[in-house]
Amino acid sequence: MNQTTTAQSESNSPTERESSDVETLLFVDDERNILSALRRLFRPLGYNILLAESGAQGLALLEQHPVDLVISDMRMPEMDGAQFLSAVAERYPDTVRILLTGFSDLSSTIDAINRGKIYRYLSKPWEDTEITLAVRQALETKRLEREKRELMALTERQNLELKDLNDNLEQKVEQRTAELQQTADMLDLAFEEVKETYHNTMRVFAGLIGMRETLSGRHSERIAELAKQLAQQLQMTDAEADDVYYAGLLHLLGKLGLPDKLVEQPLYALGSADRKSYMQHPLNAQTALMPVEALQGVGGLLRAQEERWDGSGYPDGLKAAEIPLGARALAVARDYYGYQTGRILPDRLSPRAAQERLQLEAGKSYDPEVVAAFTGLANKDQPLPEEAKNREQQIGSDELAPGMRLSRDLYNSTHTLLLTKGREFNDVLIRKLINLERSERARFEIHVVVEGGA
DSSP: OOOOOEEOOSSSOHHHHTTSSOOEEEEEOSOHHHHHHHHHHHGGGTOEEEEESSHHHHHHHHHHSOOSEEEEESOOSSSOHHHHHHHHHHHOTTSEEEEEEOGGGHHHHHHHHHHHOOSEEEESSOOHHHHHHHHHHHHHHHHHHHHHHHHHHHHHHHHHHHHTOOTTHHHHHHHHHHHHHHHHHHHHHHHHHHHHHHHHHHHHHHHHHHTTSSSOTTHHHHHHHHHHHHHHHTTOOHHHHHHHHHHHHTTTGGGGGSOHHHHHSOGGGOOHHHHHHHTTHHHHHHHHTTTOGGGHHHHHHHHHTTOOTTSOOSSSOOOGGGSOHHHHHHHHHHHHHHHHHTSSSSSOOOHHHHHHHHHHHBTTTBOHHHHHHHHHHHTSOOOOSSOTTOEEEEEOGGGOOTTOBBSSOEEOTTOOEEEOTTOBOOHHHHHHHHHHHHHHTOOOOEEEEEGGGO
16 A cells, blocks of 8 residues: 555644644544544644654654644554654653554553553544543643643742842842742642642543443442542541542443443343453453553552452452452442442342441441441531522523522533533523523523522
8 A cells, every 4th residue: 555644734834833822633543544534523623633644654744743642543564553652752752642542452552551651542443522532631731731840940940040139138038939929829720720620520531431321420429429528537648538539430430341231230130251241340440540640549449449348359359458448438339329229239229228238248348447437427417518608599591690600510411510519600601501401402400609698
């Protein structure tokens, strides 16, 4: 096959790209239909698009154009995806790298992760929403890292200037201290924004996973919130409790690669062969999170979520204190709701009966200390959701006004998270919400904060 390098900038020339804010994506695949599909998907999103039909052609384009992100196929002749991304990592370390691979390429994928230092990998065939979301998140992370480096460089320069001050020392120290405080505040704000984006992205991802399950999209959030409360009750650190929370959001992650019949049926209804396949989901979840360094702790909790106190669980047969405490908390929170939805036993249990079942299984399936902490939480009065000076009101979208704030997370008719608690409305957001209600032919439950009890 006579391959030719295809380089396209959908809206700008290469020279214009260097002075614009438009980001450039490079797609590398030896199949032209794959390249065409990627171009059709990303063209409307406003990116500059470059295409290459081999790793060598991709490297040639990287020499000619600044590229923000590369998506490469794994299986290519002459130079495979692992070799290509390794070369990109060495020559262009600031270019984000994403790998497209099939389920049969696990060993090659691991090699690519180690050698190419990829941001993440995606399975072929891909889901359009997943791949566009992955690209958007990768570019956002790159922008935030660049801004953080610039702020850190500014802080370092200001520190050097501070050392060189001679005259009017007290006044200049006060002036520089104020500037440094402003810089620190900017860094804190940027860090908080990154944390908030990370938190909401995880929640959106959990909602997408929940679409595969027969359960409500809010199911994973309930589990995550209860698991975090248990972690706090057990005196775990804030960082450990956050890992437990994210593990609760992603506890279904490993099931995405399973056939529909294994996902839709409860475990007790599966035959021995299907049960063996189902029992791979904790390992699948940990493998999926391997490329993300910040989620390695979460991956360990997902791997251990099916272990049992008496050692009868899977995949490693851990028992008692060998099981991470966060995984023990996650198991209690998950199964509390599992008993109520009929995922564990043929009969659906009431909340009280589910609590009694947990207590019955303490010392066998569950850590007695965690069950005791759960019982204490279940019997504790919950605090009011708002301060006394505020109250909550449910209104229709046609009653929204700019400046109003959500007092609860907002979901659509299919329980997909739309907006998070605390979001302030403006004219554009109100119009979008009204149009979305019309398209879904539904009215959403919108709760807003009314200040001062007015």
